[in-house]
Amino acid sequence: MKSRIVVKVGTSTLTNENGKIDLRNMEHLVRVISDLVSKETEVILVTSAAITVGYEKMGMSTRPKELNLRQAAAAVGQCELMHLYDRLFNEYGRVAAQILLDKEDMRIEDRQKNLFATFSALLEHGIIPIVNENDSVSYLEIESPDKLFGDNDMLSAHVALLCGVNKLILLSDIDGLYKQDPRESENAEFIYEVCCIDENIKNLAGGSGTIRGTGGMITKILAAELVTSHGCEMFIINGSNPDHIYSVLEGVPVGTRFKAVKGA
Numbered sequence: 001m002k003s004r005i006v007v008k009v010g011t012s013t014l015t016n017e018n019g020k021i022d023l024r025n026m027e028h029l030v031r032v033i034s035d036l037v038s039k040e041t042e043v044i045l046v047t048s049a050a051i052t053v054g055y056e057k058m059g060m061s062t063r064p065k066e067l068n069l070r071q072a073a074a075a076v077g078q079c080e081l082m083h084l085y086d087r088l089f090n091e092y093g094r095v096a097a098q099i100l101l102d103k104e105d106m107r108i109e110d111r112q113k114n115l116f117a118t119f120s121a122l123l124e125h126g127i128i129p130i131v132n133e134n135d136s137v138s139y140l141e142i143e144s145p146d147k148l149f150g151d152n153d154m155l156s157a158h159v160a161l162l163c164g165v166n167k168l169i170l171l172s173d174i175d176g177l178y179k180q181d182p183r184e185s186e187n188a189e190f191i192y193e194v195c196c197i198d199e200n201i202k203n204l205a206g207g208s209g210t211i212r213g214t215g216g217m218i219t220k221i222l223a224a225e226l227v228t229s230h231g232c233e234m235f236i237i238n239g240s241n242p243d244h245i246y247s248v249l250e251g252v253p254v255g256t257r258f259k260a261v262k263g264a
Helices: 023-038 050-057 067-091 103-107 109-124 152-163 217-228 244-250
Strands: 003-009 041-047 095-101 127-133 167-172 233-238 256-258
Touching (some): 003 023, 003 152, 003 244, 023 041, 023 067, 023 127, 023 244, 041 067, 041 109, 041 152, 050 067, 067 095, 067 127, 095 109, 109 152, 127 152, 152 167, 152 217, 167 217, 167 244, 217 256
Parallel strands (some): 003 041, 003 167, 041 127, 167 233
Antiparallel strands (some): 233 256
């Protein structure tokens, strides 16, 4: 029986400090996913970086603050991302498909059913769905307080629940969850496993990890809280080495594991 997982890759993993695509890491990730699909694992990829890639390609030196420019950057960046994903997956004999979502797709039952059917059809044919928020047309997920996703960590959690996966793997720019900020303390204590997400765990989260990414550890913890309460375990691993995905699937300890709630 095939297993099904969701892998989410963040902006800081896909791009370098100049906002340009890190082709070496992107190719490595595509190679790992392609290999997993060939071994009967169904993989859904949730990708970030559209706005960052877009504003760099538009010749802007910094992330724009104006909504119209951010949506324009998302449109440009999404095109560039899918072009690269398509070429790289083709190199490994795989086919990729683009799915752009907004909150209504997850809140309206008929849309949910149709979306699940689309995902299922793609996966049954060995196609890799590549998911992102529909930022170029949906302003709510960029700047409105009325957000369902917040960022792609939560988007990946909703996709995981919709598609009935048992593992959600978040590729981050750090190794996992620490009791202190590892960027500020060399002796920060690493947390290998979280069995219960309480206020103490949430209080460990800081702000956004990099100027290129919109998320941070708190969005990852909230994503873990959502999926683990529905019987799906979640992992935060360092995206600089996509081979860690193999370790997760083989049961080798890597990153931080958020255990699924029993009886969920």
